[in-house]
Amino acid sequence: MITFPKYLDRTVQPVVRLVGLGNAGVNLADRITMGAPLPLQVVAVNSDQQSLSSSVAPAKVSLGPLTTRGLGAGGDPEIGFDAAKESAVEIEDALSGADIVFLCAGLGGGTASGAAGMVADLAKESGALLIAVVTSPFAFEGRRRSAQAATALREIQARADAVIHFENDRMAELAAPRAGVAETFSACDALLGGCVASLVRLVAAPGPLAVGLPDLLAVLRSPTGTCLFGTGASKGDNRAHEALEAALKSPLLDSGALLDQAGNLLVHISGPPGLSFAEVGVIMQEIERQASTSTLLHLGVATSADPSSPVVVTLLGKTGAECHPSAAPVDVIFSARPARAVPPPPSAPAPEAAPLQEELVPTVEVPVARQPLPEPVLQRAHKAAAKTAPEKIKQETLQFEPVTRGRFEKIEPTIVGGEDLDVPTFLRLNKRG
Amino acid sequence: MAREDIHVGLEIGTSKVCAVVAECREDGEVRLLGVGESPSRGVRKGEIIDFENASNCVREALSDAEERSDVEIRDVWLSVTGSHIESFNNRGSVTIPEDCGEITEEEMQEVELKAKEISLPKENIILHSIIQHYYVDGQQGVLNPLGMLGGRLEADFHIIHGVRTRIQNAIRCVKECDIEVLDVVVNSLASAQVVLDKHEKDAGALVVDIGGGVTDYIVYLDGAVRHSGVLAVGGDHITNDISIGLRIPITRAEKLKVEEGSAILGKSLPGEKIVLKNDTGFSGKEVEREMLNLIIHSRLKELFEHVRKGFAGEVPEHLLGAGIMLTGGCSLIRGIREVAESVFDMPVQLTHAHDVSGPTSAFENPRFSTCIGVAKYAQAVRSEMPQESFFGKIFRKITGKR
Numbered sequence: 001m002i003t004f005p006k007y008l009d010r011t012v013q014p015v016v017r018l019v020g021l022g023n024a025g026v027n028l029a030d031r032i033t034m035g036a037p038l039p040l041q042v043v044a045v046n047s048d049q050q051s052l053s054s055s056v057a058p059a060k061v062s063l064g065p066l067t068t069r070g071l072g073a074g075g076d077p078e079i080g081f082d083a084a085k086e087s088a089v090e091i092e093d094a095l096s097g098a099d100i101v102f103l104c105a106g107l108g109g110g111t112a113s114g115a116a117g118m119v120a121d122l123a124k125e126s127g128a129l130l131i132a133v134v135t136s137p138f139a140f141e142g143r144r145r146s147a148q149a150a151t152a153l154r155e156i157q158a159r160a161d162a163v164i165h166f167e168n169d170r171m172a173e174l175a176a177p178r179a180g181v182a183e184t185f186s187a188c189d190a191l192l193g194g195c196v197a198s199l200v201r202l203v204a205a206p207g208p209l210a211v212g213l214p215d216l217l218a219v220l221r222s223p224t225g226t227c228l229f230g231t232g233a234s235k236g237d238n239r240a241h242e243a244l245e246a247a248l249k250s251p252l253l254d255s256g257a258l259l260d261q262a263g264n265l266l267v268h269i270s271g272p273p274g275l276s277f278a279e280v281g282v283i284m285q286e287i288e289r290q291a292s293t294s295t296l297l298h299l300g301v302a303t304s305a306d307p308s309s310p311v312v313v314t315l316l317g318k319t320g321a322e323c324h325p326s327a328a329p330v331d332v333i334f335s336a337r338p339a340r341a342v343p344p345p346p347s348a349p350a351p352e353a354a355p356l357q358e359e360l361v362p363t364v365e366v367p368v369a370r371q372p373l374p375e376p377v378l379q380r381a382h383k384a385a386a387k388t389a390p391e392k393i394k395q396e397t398l399q400f401e402p403v404t405r406g407r408f409e410k411i412e413p414t415i416v417g418g419e420d421l422d423v424p425t426f427l428r429l430n431k432r433g
Numbered sequence: 434m435a436r437e438d439i440h441v442g443l444e445i446g447t448s449k450v451c452a453v454v455a456e457c458r459e460d461g462e463v464r465l466l467g468v469g470e471s472p473s474r475g476v477r478k479g480e481i482i483d484f485e486n487a488s489n490c491v492r493e494a495l496s497d498a499e500e501r502s503d504v505e506i507r508d509v510w511l512s513v514t515g516s517h518i519e520s521f522n523n524r525g526s527v528t529i530p531e532d533c534g535e536i537t538e539e540e541m542q543e544v545e546l547k548a549k550e551i552s553l554p555k556e557n558i559i560l561h562s563i564i565q566h567y568y569v570d571g572q573q574g575v576l577n578p579l580g581m582l583g584g585r586l587e588a589d590f591h592i593i594h595g596v597r598t599r600i601q602n603a604i605r606c607v608k609e610c611d612i613e614v615l616d617v618v619v620n621s622l623a624s625a626q627v628v629l630d631k632h633e634k635d636a637g638a639l640v641v642d643i644g645g646g647v648t649d650y651i652v653y654l655d656g657a658v659r660h661s662g663v664l665a666v667g668g669d670h671i672t673n674d675i676s677i678g679l680r681i682p683i684t685r686a687e688k689l690k691v692e693e694g695s696a697i698l699g700k701s702l703p704g705e706k707i708v709l710k711n712d713t714g715f716s717g718k719e720v721e722r723e724m725l726n727l728i729i730h731s732r733l734k735e736l737f738e739h740v741r742k743g744f745a746g747e748v749p750e751h752l753l754g755a756g757i758m759l760t761g762g763c764s765l766i767r768g769i770r771e772v773a774e775s776v777f778d779m780p781v782q783l784t785h786a787h788d789v790s791g792p793t794s795a796f797e798n799p800r801f802s803t804c805i806g807v808a809k810y811a812q813a814v815r816s817e818m819p820q821e822s823f824f825g826k827i828f829r830k831i832t833g834k835r
Contacts, residue, residue: 237698237699237703237723238703238704238723239703240703240704241703241704276702278702278703279702279703279704282702282703282704282705286704404677405673406673406674406676406677406683407669407673407676407683408477408478408669408670408673411477411478411482412478412516412665414478414516414664414665414666416664416739417739417742421664421665421666421670421735421739422670422673424670424673424674424677424678424728424731424732425674425728425731425732425734425735426674426678426727426728426731426732427674427677427678429731
């Protein structure tokens with residue numbers, strides 16, 4: 001008899017556990033603990049005792065008390081790894097019984113980069129589904145950190161069922177250029193928190209049109225490519241539109257411009273019981289228009305029992321299509337912006353439900369130097385990049401509009417109380433739709 | 434004597450020129466014989482900006498009215514409007530000579546002249562002076578002091594004045610067609626004649642006539658005009674707003690306003706779109722219904738707020754027992770009543786001409802309220818002229834004739 005993992009059984013609520021690993025991970029764990037209640041258990045895992053003791057997470061695991069003496073890994077992944085090895089039993093305890101594990105970590109430092117692989121291994125051994133939500137460091141943090149982060153990311157990718165990878169550089173675009181440091185970091189954290197929260201909601205929330213894990217895995221299957229994520233909530237009159245607009249504003253979507261490069265796109269709409277079919281239709285129409293014709297859309301709709309809950313639109317996807325055998329080397333070459341260089345193939349094959357793990361995560365790592373590409377391939381790729389580049393240029397709408405009076409331009413103005421009433425009222429009130 | 438009882442009201446409006454031929458009976462009933470109409474050109478905000486075009490439109494409208502009513506039009510009563518028209522209340526007083534002590538016709542005329550002795554801009558002229566109340570030796574609320582005894586007669590008048598040349602231009606525009614202008618009436622006063630009945634005037638009412646280019650409003654309280662005003666904002670502005678806001682041509686914006694426009698917010702489905710079909714010279718487009726409604730709503734709300742500010746200092750709102758009447762072509766916009774109610778916070782009704790008979794389609798259309806009102810006003814003035822009653826005294830200074 002074939003037995004399926006427990007997390008595929010939808011009749012029981014899966015036990016979801018969030019592991020915040022390292023300083024950034026603990027921060028995120030704190031944020032989620034303090035945010036809206038979600039059906040998940042939060043565990044903070046760190047080698048830095050100071051960060052752990054200030055954390056509000058209900059469960060805490062201190063890594064390597066003997067190795068680090070509670071002083072943290074100091075940016076050295078080796079120490080992080082040793083610490084994790086020392087505390088393997090505690091980590092295993094913390095993970096046991098979970099059906100789905102979210103591993104949240106900010107890669108590049110010591111603890112997360114060193115221990116991530118270990119924690120991922122333990123999570124998989126416990127039989128849970130592992131979804132990693134990781135960030136890579138800012139470019140200005142130095143190449144060493146970037147390299148550490150890249151190594152750790154590969155380790156996680158080799159083990160996790162799905163990896164959601166955010167680049168801090170792009171997340172920083174969330175905040176205004178003049179925003180304070182704390183503000184920028186908190187905006188990044190908020191985005192990550194929102195991402196995790198919506199993933200939990202997506203997996204856990206029942207609905208008339210539920211998205212399951214298979215959809216989620218199908219979307220996140222592609223190992224390369226940039227992660228597309230956006231979420232927006234609105235309660236207003238025009239909530240469907242506003243929620244979608246907010247979701248598309250996410251810098252990780254490039255204001256919706258990246259949608260047409262998504263091979264797979266998961267759209268999850270959750271809302272109050274009064275969420276109408278027409279509203280869902282409006283949202284999907286708009287996404288349909290922005291996405292490319294080859295994009296495979298996965299739609300999920302969930303309603304909550306609480307009538308005051310807002311309409312939340314979550315978009316999750318990855319640029320590029322599934323890992324294509326012939327396209328793979330090119331992907332590696334242009335790993336900076338792979339999706340822009342490789343237009344998605346015309347038909348992305350629909351992924352089957354409950355895919356095997358071997359399919360999910362490519363374990364083959366192709367070092368660039370050892371496998372030089374034939375010249376024509378490179379040229380072709382360059383051409384492709386050159387061809388797609390001009391399409392990216394989008395005409396910006398002019399923000400500032402000169403005061404306009406239309407047909408009343410040349411006749412005596414109607415001035416009442418110092419206001420020119422010939423100028424449209426909505427312009428004067430600055431109401432834009 | 435049938436000929437004498439036929440009055441023609443003419444309105445040179447921003448969106449249309451219309452002429453109403455009405456037969457006015459002794460008992461006060463007004464029967465419409467025919468309504469002539471012509472789309473207006475060369476008029477903006479109720480005033481003529483292209484003399485020749487406007488004159489042609491007047492000719493078309495009048496010949497249309499002649500055709501429909503089978504009456505040859507020789508003279509008309511003309512309604513005027515425009516942002517230059519202003520109003521105020523003023524009190525005049527005279528001392529009655531000691532030897533008689535009885536108030537006569539002479540004193541009543543004198544008190545009116547006194548009330549009109551105010552400093553107006555040099556180019557302005559008084560169009561109407563409407564009696565509100567008389568005071569005899571400080572006794573308030575005297576309606577008709579003729580024959581009363583007293584030492585001192587005072588009177589409050591509502592005076593409406595405007596720029597002489599601008600009014601003369603409107604008159605000349607009609608005279609181009611060899612038609613005599615008997616007198617001019619301000620739009621708001623004319624509309625009130627047919628929209629309000631006597632009870633409503635006594636109870637207190639506000640009439641807002643929203644036309645194509647201007648909005649005329651008038652406040653009645655205790656049977657007398659307490660306030661009136663003109664705001665040079667009308668339906669044209671809504672069209673213009675839509676045209677600018679949705680980036681569509683004016684003609685298409687007008688059509689969209691009439692066919693789809695509503696001033697109620699939040700009733701459309703989120704993200705609901707209106708598809709504009711291809712038209713001559715216009716490629717199709719999709720516009721958001723909520724945006725359209727928002728544009729209309731904002732404009733109307735602001736318009737009503739200005740009207741409210743206009744009379745709030747003069748008349749407390751809660752005294753308007755009969756509520757607020759909306760008329761004029763622009764009152765046909767869906768949801769305008771709800772917007773008005775939200776601004777004024779009192780009952781608002783959409784009305785049209787009452788107490789007239791004839792083709793229902795004409796008098797039940799709020800677009801013709803002013804024009805029918807002019808004819809009714811003419812009848813009221815004519816019938817009361819011999820008795821020289823307190824209401825309806827008109828002044829012929831403008832035409833300088835008769």
